[in-house]
Amino acid sequence: MPDIHETLRTVWGYDAFRPRQEEIVRAVLAGRDTLALLPTGGGKSLCFQVPALAMRKLCLVVSPLIALMKDQTERLRKLGVRAASITSGMDQHEVENTLNSAGLGKLDFLYVSPERLLTSIFQARLPGLPLGLIAVDEAHCISQWGYDFRPPYLKIAEVREKHPDVPVLALTASATAMVADDIMLRLGFKAPHLVRGPFQRPELALWISRGEDRTGRLLRIARHTQGSGIIYLRQRKGTVRIAGLLKQHGISAAAYHAGLSPEERDAVQQQWMRGEIRFVAATNAFGMGIDKADVRTVVHMEPPPDLESYYQEAGRAGRDGTAAFAFLLAHESDEVALRDRFAASFPTLAEVRRVYQAFADQHRIALGSGEFETYDLDLRTIADRTALSPATVNHCLKALELDGGIALSEAVRTPSRVGIRATSADVYDIRVRDKRLGPVLEALQRMYGGLFEEPAIIDEERISRHLNLSVNQVIGLLRDLHRREVVFYRPRNDKPTVTLLVARRDASKLTLDKEALELRKERARQRLEAMIHFTFGADQCRERTLLGYFGEYTSGPCGHCDVCTSRTDHHKSVVAESSPAPLPTSNGILEHRWATDINDR
Ligand code: ADP
Numbered sequence: 236m237p238d239i240h241e242t243l244r245t246v247w248g249y250d251a252f253r254p255r256q257e258e259i260v261r262a263v264l265a266g267r268d269t270l271a272l273l274p275t276g277g278g279k280s281l282c283f284q285v286p287a288l289a290m291r292k293l294c295l296v297v298s299p300l301i302a303l304m305k306d307q308t309e310r311l312r313k314l315g316v317r318a319a320s321i322t323s324g325m326d327q328h329e330v331e332n333t334l335n336s337a338g339l340g341k342l343d344f345l346y347v348s349p350e351r352l353l354t355s356i357f358q359a360r361l362p363g364l365p366l367g368l369i370a371v372d373e374a375h376c377i378s379q380w381g382y383d384f385r386p387p388y389l390k391i392a393e394v395r396e397k398h399p400d401v402p403v404l405a406l407t408a409s410a411t412a413m414v415a416d417d418i419m420l421r422l423g424f425k426a427p428h429l430v431r432g433p434f435q436r437p438e439l440a441l442w443i444s445r446g447e448d449r450t451g452r453l454l455r456i457a458r459h460t461q462g463s464g465i466i467y468l469r470q471r472k473g474t475v476r477i478a479g480l481l482k483q484h485g486i487s488a489a490a491y492h493a494g495l496s497p498e499e500r501d502a503v504q505q506q507w508m509r510g511e512i513r514f515v516a517a518t519n520a521f522g523m524g525i526d527k528a529d530v531r532t533v534v535h536m537e538p539p540p541d542l543e544s545y546y547q548e549a550g551r552a553g554r555d556g557t558a559a560f561a562f563l564l565a566h567e568s569d570e571v572a573l574r575d576r577f578a579a580s581f582p583t584l585a586e587v588r589r590v591y592q593a594f595a596d597q598h599r600i601a602l603g604s605g606e607f608e609t610y611d612l613d614l615r616t617i618a619d620r621t622a623l624s625p626a627t628v629n630h631c632l633k634a635l636e637l638d639g640g641i642a643l644s645e646a647v648r649t650p651s652r653v654g655i656r657a658t659s660a661d662v663y664d665i666r667v668r669d670k671r672l673g674p675v676l677e678a679l680q681r682m683y684g685g686l687f688e689e690p691a692i693i694d695e696e697r698i699s700r701h702l703n704l705s706v707n708q709v710i711g712l713l714r715d716l717h718r719r720e721v722v723f724y725r726p727r728n729d730k731p732t733v734t735l736l737v738a739r740r741d742a743s744k745l746t747l748d749k750e751a752l753e754l755r756k757e758r759a760r761q762r763l764e765a766m767i768h769f770t771f772g773a774d775q776c777r778e779r780t781l782l783g784y785f786g787e788y789t790s791g792p793c794g795h796c797d798v799c800t801s802r803t804d805h806h807k808s809v810v811a812e813s814s815p816a817p818l819p820t821s822n823g824i825l826e827h828r829w830a831t832d833i834n835d836r
Contacts, residue, residue, distance in 0.1 A: 237264070237289035243281070246288060246314055253278045255432045260286045263368060263404050268424040270374065270405045270415060273432035275547050276526075276554050279406040280307060283370035286404075287344065288316065292367025293337055295394070296346045299373050299385055301647045302523060304346040311344060320346035323644055323734040324609040326723045327356070328656055329690055334360045349376070349387035350642035350734050352394060354607055361394060366401045369394060371422065374405035378417040379751065380758050381410065382543045386639035387736070392423045409543040412786040434546075434787050438553045440795040441777035442830050443563045443770060449536055450480060452564050455833045457486045457514065460560065462531035463507065466516040467548055469537060477516040477536065488514040491521045497648045497729045522548060528555035535563045538573060538770045541762040542784050545769070560830065565770050577763050581756055582630045584747060586623060590631035592742035593620040594733065606738040611730040612643070632733065637755060638747045640737045648729040653679060653713065654690030657721045665721060675712045676721070678702055690723070773798060797830070 239260050243249050252260070255271070256278055262269045263286040273279050287294030298304050304320045311318035319333045319342055330351075337345045338360060345364075351357055369391070375381035377388040395403060405418050419427045444452055453466065466488075468474050474490040481488035489503045489512050506512045508527055515521055519539070533552040539545045545563070553559030594600075594617055598610045612632075614625040621628065635641045655662060662680075666673045678701050683691040699709045710726065717724040769780055776792035776799050783789075792799045 239264070239285050239289055242285050242289050246316065247281070249281075252281075255430055256282055256285075259404070259430050260289075262428065262430065263402055264289065266400075266402045267428050268403050268405075268419070268422070268426070270407075270410075270419055270424075270427075270429045271432070272407060272410055272415065272429065272434075274434050274436075275408045275550050277408070277432045279372070279408070282406060283368060283404050284311070284316075284344070287368050287370075290367040293340070293342055293365050294344050294368040294370055295364070295366055296344055296370045296372060297349055297352065297388070297391055298346055299349055299376055299383075299388075300523065301348060301644050303372075304348070305647060305649075308344070308346055316344065317342045318344035318346070320348075321351050321357075322346075322348045323350055323642060324649070324725075324728065324732055326725055328723045329652070329654065329725070330354075330356060332654070332689065334364075338363050338365070340365050348642070348644070349385055349390065350607075350736055352390045353387055353736060362397050364398075366398050369398070369401055369403045371403060371405045372407075374407040374418045374422070375410050375414055377405075377421045378410075378414045379754060380417055381414045382541055382759075382762060384637060384755070385642070386637065387642060389421060392421060395423050408547060409785065411784065415786070431787070434782055434785055435778065435789060436550065436553060437793070438556050438558050439549070440558070440560050440793075440830070441549065441563075441781065442560055442797045443565055443773075443777065444797065444830075444833055445565045445567070445771075447566065449564045449566060450477070452562075452833045453477070453534060453536065454481075454484055454486075456532065456534060456560075456562055457481060457484075459830075459833070460532045462513070462529060463510060463527065464514045464532035464534065465521065465530060465548070465551060466514055466534045466536060467521075467539065468516060468518060469539075471518055473536065474516040474518060478514070481514055481516070486514065487512040488516055491515050491517040493518065493520040493646060519544065519548065522551060525551065527551075529557070530554065531557075531559050533559075533561045535561075538563060538565060538569050538766055540573070540576065541766050542769060542781060543762070545766070546781060546785070562830075562833075563770065569770060570767055573763060573767060577759065579627065580630050580633075580759070581752075582627055582634060584745075586621075586627060587631045587634050587747065588742045588745050589621045590617055590623065590628050591635060591740075591745055593617045594632075595739050595742065596620070600735070600739045602741060603738050605735040607734065607736070609644075609732050609734045611728070612733045613730065634747060634752075638751070640735070640740075642734040642736055644732045644734070646729055646731040649725070649727060650692045651695060651727045652690045652725045653683070653686065653693045653722050655679075655686040655722050659687065661721065672712060672716055672721070674702055675709065675716065679722070686722075800830070 243252065255273065259269060259271045259282040271279060271282050283294060301322045304322065308318040308320050319336065321330055321333055336342050371391055376383050376385040378384060403422050405422055410418060415429055446452060466477055468477060471492040471494050474492050478488040478490040491500060491503045503515060507515050530552045533549050539548065549561035552561050597616055614628050617628045618625045632643060636643050662676060666676050678698050679686060683693060695706050695709045699706045713724040716722045765784055777796035778793035779789050
């Protein structure tokens with residue numbers, strides 16, 4: 236058995252495993268199919284990275300989130316580990332190069348987005364890959380019962396058929412018992428094996444407050460707490476309003492949502508990470524890959540759509556193990572709003588058809604073409620063309636994705652990349668003879684080495700300065716070289732994308748699988764009811780309700796949520812003022828008792 240502690244120390248510099256990590260790593264090394272259920276921040280990636288490195292074989296990692304994939308491959312590379320990813324939007328040539336490296340044993344980790352598994356090139360190369368482990372991140376995406384079903388995930392079972400002896404490690408932070416069973420079934424586990432991490436967060440007090448004035452409550456929270464916080468809102472404009480409000484009251488804050496430029500988003504995130512601003516008022520676009528341990532407060536200005544999202548977002552507070560709060564500011568009207576939003580998230584077939592048509596028109600995709608092509612997604616344009624709201628357009632696209640016709644990818648900033656496709660003789664020839672294209676090729680080779688072997692990240696501005704041309708001229712020349720197949724050039728992008736998984740169909744004949752739709756609606760309704768019950772029920776410890784939903788049973792009430800505290804207070808007033816019931820204090824940072832005071836006055 237390889238020394239996994241040695242791997243942990245030498246590669247990552249960590250002294251010990253976190254709870255359940257070692258058990259998972261050992262199970263994988265023993266060849267057992269395993270489902271690891273660990274909370275966000277529990278250290279899921281190491282569970283497959285350590286055994287894969289110890290095995291010295293290729294680990295195929297399926298992940299739906301391009302930003303996370305990019306982040307992980309970059310981190311691994313910095314540690315000297317050989318990692319690459321294949322995502323939608325990549326050039327065929329680039330995909331082939333990466334698969335070649337993987338096939339030749341030049342990679343330790345190959346990250347793939349699920350829709351890439353469906354492509355013929357991937358299917359053809361798959362049997363030849365020297366696989367030692369298949370890791371399935373965000374494994375709940377394989378279950379129709381889960382909250383983020385993605386049909387291409389079902390293809391992972393086929394990957395397994397080609398490598399029957401390779402174990403699979405499925406990882407997720409949110410799966411009810413039913414979803415967990417479904418994951419193991421759909422991934423073709425040889426025998427069920429579930430390792431569940433501790434989801435209980437003793438340092439985190441879950442607090443639901445009800446009342447009229449949400450902003451008043453928020454201000455009281457901001458004044459009573461210290462340290463960093465995140466305020467979650469559903470709407471972009473709400474984030475701007477709330478950040479403004481806090482600033483007016485002398486509390487440092489900034490807004491964060493997907494509509495900001497990547498530079499603006501980065502700047503806000505960095506300032507907050509460094510503690511220069513206390514609060515980020517954000518949509519759910521804020522959070523992924525954020526690794527800040529000392530978040531003291533998370534506030535939901537309104538209930539999120541389901542407990543999976545709630546747990547994930549609330550759980551960003553108190554990662555350092557020091558007392559923290561997660562507030563949910565509810566209002567009587569929230570139940571109706573949640574139900575309305577639920578109804579709106581299932582658009583009509585006619586709306587779905589209109590959106591599909593508008594998208595195809597916008598990109599001029601001919602009938603029967605476009606399979607596995609990736610296109611930029613511009614919700615506003617489609618909304619304008621269809622006269623539907625951007626939210627409805629989004630739901631229509633989601634319906635198409637759930638039906639297996641398209642794959643959506645979040646906005647990720649990908650830098651421009653260039654690799655050389657032509658032979659060195661041809662490149663030399665162009666450099667000598669072509670007065671227009673020659674200098675660009677020369678600059679590329681001079682500024683970025685190894686372009687024949689591997690594509691490099693380039694900066695068009697730098698090249699333009701070097702050649703004394705405008706940036707647009709450089710981009711034009713690069714595009715020209717790309718058209719002539721001398722180089723492949725992928726310009727930078729920061730838009731969400733749509734990949735067609737089925738060639739463009741006739742919108743008027745488009746149908747959606749009715750049975751699957753009904754099933755999904757029913758599951759979504761159950762999640763909605765659970766969220767409503769959690770928000771408006773006031774008879775059971777919050778932590779207990781939440782953990783119970785995820786199948787974890789606690790030995791007793793948490794003692795510090797709003798329900799538990801109100802009981803303690805009641806108990807106290809009934810018993811005797813002089814013998815106060817012990818109230819949890821919190822290392823001097825917070826006194827939980829003040830929180831009873833945030834409601835409207
Ligand atoms: P998850 O995917 O479960 O949300 P990650 O795998 O991203 O969590 O890990 C969260 C953070 O914890 C990362 O910065 C990671 O390097 C760190 N981490 C994971 N395991 C350990 C460990 N055993 N010791 C110290 N840090 C760890």
